[in-house]
Amino acid sequence: MGDSPLDLVLLGPVGAGKGTQARRIATRYGVPHIASGDLLRAHRARDTELGREAKSYMDRGALVPDHLVINMILDRMRQPDAQHGVLLDGFPRTLAQAQALDTELEREKRHLRMALYLEVPVDTLVERAAGRWTCRVCQATYNYQVNPPRREGMCDLDGGELYQREDDRRDVVSERIKVYIQDTVPVVEYYRDRGILREIDGTRDIDGVEADIERQLEALV
Numbered sequence: 490m491g492d493s494p495l496d497l498v499l500l501g502p503v504g505a506g507k508g509t510q511a512r513r514i515a516t517r518y519g520v521p522h523i524a525s526g527d528l529l530r531a532h533r534a535r536d537t538e539l540g541r542e543a544k545s546y547m548d549r550g551a552l553v554p555d556h557l558v559i560n561m562i563l564d565r566m567r568q569p570d571a572q573h574g575v576l577l578d579g580f581p582r583t584l585a586q587a588q589a590l591d592t593e594l595e596r597e598k599r600h601l602r603m604a605l606y607l608e609v610p611v612d613t614l615v616e617r618a619a620g621r622w623t624c625r626v627c628q629a630t631y632n633y634q635v636n637p638p639r640r641e642g643m644c645d646l647d648g649g650e651l652y653q654r655e656d657d658r659r660d661v662v663s664e665r666i667k668v669y670i671q672d673t674v675p676v677v678e679y680y681r682d683r684g685i686l687r688e689i690d691g692t693r694d695i696d697g698v699e700a701d702i703e704r705q706l707e708a709l710v
């Protein structure tokens with residue numbers, strides 16, 4: 490992978506399969522999987538001030554204000570395990586976040602190596618998110634059609650209870666998709682203009698998508 494840290498971003502709308510793929514890539518390449526949504530949910534579970542502030546935005550499918558999310562992610566990126574690279578999932582979601590990330594990486598003489606974009610047509614996203622079950626402990630996700638857990642209601646990885654996220658309800662998912670088109674599609678274009686965007690067909694099965702991502706990442710070796 491060369492000497493420079495493997496800093497990667499995984500982009501895609503809700504239900505595109507980002508979390509599932511991110512866990513696989515992070516394990517394979519030995520970089521931490523940093524998911525802004527997972528971190529925010531952990532703050533809520535711990536009832537921190539940030540968790541309490543984020544709640545109303547998350548429950549209605551809106552974005553949590555930039556400064557809160559940026560501080561949270563940059564703090565996480567300064568931890569020792571993030572010094573050899575990171576896989577960011579769900580961040581950046583706005584141009585301001587993308588610019589803050591660039592500034593931070595530059596400060597550390599790092600740069601984003603690739604932005605992987607999981608593309609899935611909008612009409613299949615609502616179905617996917619609505620059928621999603623999440624582990625209360627590690628936040629791994631399952632879907633009873635395409636990616637069922639080995640034992641019903643229980644996470645394969647740690648036996649945690651599976652639950653359906655409040656914001657995976659159809660009406661909230663529709664709002665999240667609207668927000669994605671308005672705020673995050675410009676981030677996709679930002680990375681396309683920079684020449685580091687790689688588009689992946691997210692409609693394939695999980696192993697197929699993973700193989701496509703692998704092929705793209707091999708180019709960085």
Ligand code: AMP
Binds near residue numbers: 546580581582
């Ligand atoms: P996710 O698990 O990535 O779907 O995120 C769940 C919710 O957390 C989103 O609908 C937002 O309310 C909030 N969130 C996660 N990441 C961000 C971000 N980068 N910027 C703003 N809000 C975020």
